[in-house]
Amino acid sequence: MLATGHRTHAGVEETRGKILAAARELFERNGTRGTTTREVAEKAGVNEATLFRHFGSKRALLDAMREHACGIEQFRSVLSALPGDDFAADLRQIAYHVTDHMLAKRAMMCVSLAEDAAGTDDVPEFRGPSQIKADLAAYFTVKADAGAFRVEPALAARFFLGILFSYVVGRKLWNSAVPDRATLDEIVDVFLNGVRS
Amino acid sequence: MLATGHRTHAGVEETRGKILAAARELFERNGTRGTTTREVAEKAGVNEATLFRHFGSKRALLDAMREHACGIEQFRSVLSALPGDDFAADLRQIAYHVTDHMLAKRAMMCVSLAEDAAGTDDVPEFRGPSQIKADLAAYFTVKADAGAFRVEPALAARFFLGILFSYVVGRKLWNSAVPDRATLDEIVDVFLNGVRS
């Protein structure tokens, strides 16, 4: 329907993009229920009817909105660009990147978590983190084969991402700030000390 | 108004309690915006008008609802009941308790996080976790004075709670299950290895 080959009006993709961007912004601020189609249309600078003509329903719009950069390619490029001669330094780089990545997606993650905890059938399905965890576990496996680990790579990966997650997402709960590099370094240090043999 | 000394109708507190319980349940399932006063009243077995006569507004009702057991006393009793002769075993007990505690409050925590991330002025103010962290840090300080730690107790406490938090709250993100005792034991082991000197 969209990529029929002959693009009639130039702006059709652009319109979709504007609507999706506006939807994401409002969704992050207000959640699924708090996001209104009127507001999305207004923020996108588009008529509400146009929104429905494109996506059919609010549900379909939000589903389409969630299909956006999970960031796994970025993570892979960071992982493959690591020097590799200093494991601790590499881990710090990973920690920096993951933290930044999570910070950028914090709002969306939190909303998804809440709506998951609510147990509604409407499952957002946030695929990014588990892919990142798998890649990190694979990376750790290599290191483990070299004898650097005393625990399972999968557990270590989960553990590592979990701490960063808790700092990014749970900062309000323990009223702590977003971790700066020095704090991340300390975290990495404790982690590394905990998992290495 | 409520505790004026002479209780007129016996059920006034009971009515409030039923409304608050229903409100909590629906709030956890649907969030602030998804919770409707009609539904709360219905679930409480009370007329909607009665709800408004008691609380005045939906906002006031939800605020009142949030004023409930933060669980800090329970945590303190667990902490003080620890044998103390085996630090690792004590930590495991703490991990079990904290995990259970967080599981019980998971929905509320997630909703609060999401509404915090949304940046709405309406701040839920979840006080429990930071109190628990403070107590745990104090407990760690004692151990640190005994030379068991190589990192700051506050960081260690934050770290420890953070991992458990990530397992309880973020399970969907990494599609992992709620941690069983064996997993918690492993986590405690890694943590302890990471922080002790």
Added chain:
DNA sequence: CCGCTTTGCAAGCACGCACTTGCACGAACC
């Protein structure tokens, strides 16, 4: 130039929502 598609615009529908109101009943207290 003609048709096609995309969009804007204005109005509207049906419903759910927070919140109100007026009345009647019944249990307490004087």
Added chain:
DNA sequence: GGTTCGTGCAAGTGCGTGCTTGCAAAGCGG
């Protein structure tokens, strides 16, 4: 017995919301 207070009940108000419709304008391809 009279008063007061808490509650149920039924109806209603005003507004927001998801979603639709009919029509006109504007751009593109043939």
